[in-house]
Amino acid sequence: MNPRPAIPSSIPSKLSVNFFLPYSSQLSAKEVDMVIIPTTTGQMGVLPGHVATIVELKPGVLSVHEGNDVTKYFVSSGFAFARANSLADIIAVEAVPLYQIDPNLVQKGLTEFTQKLSTASTDGEKAEGQIGVDVHQFP
Incomplete structure (x- = not known):
């Protein structure tokens, strides 16, 4: 079993995001300011230094914030993992950029x-x- 990733002594300024679908990778180690995830318990914002969390995605809009730029995707379902080392992994069954809907x-x-x-x-x-x-x- 691998050891847990080290928790940084200070909070990084960016969140590293991986966003995967069964057939492709939408984002790979993308440095962003924040992601907002649609979860079964409501919208969840993930910032650098977020507490380690595992959540189930519900159908809704996933927002990726990079400065003033916001990229939105409709996601059908899946899971998201926020890690204490400012890394977030989002695994969706299906996703479509919102502008295509x-x-x-x-x-x-x-x-x-x-x-x-x-x-x-x-x-x-x-x-x-x-x-x-x-x-x-x-x-």
């Missing part, structure tokens, strides 16, 4: 799944409707 299609999907959820009669139909609503109802 058509807001009209998102609204159409939300309407369809909201109706499916309201007319669902079985547990399976209710689960399918709720998942569809959750995926289409991101900020």
Whole structure:
């Protein structure tokens, strides 16, 4: 078993981020100021020196902040690991840069799944409707 990474004596000015998908690497050791992650318990901001944490991702927007530049991705699900040595690993099942998503299609999907959820009669139909609503109802 490998030892834990050393905790720096001072907080670094940047956070090193790795962002992986099953088929590609979106970011590899990218030095950023902050990431905001959609988790099952709410939005979580990760800054340099963040306490070590493991969280489950929920469908939503992942924001990567570099100075005044913010890059946003829609993520479907996955996990994020914040490490005490100012390293964050984000592993998503699927992700798309936000600028590639058509807001009209998102609204159409939300309407369809909201109706499916309201007319669902079985547990399976209710689960399918709720998942569809959750995926289409991101900020």
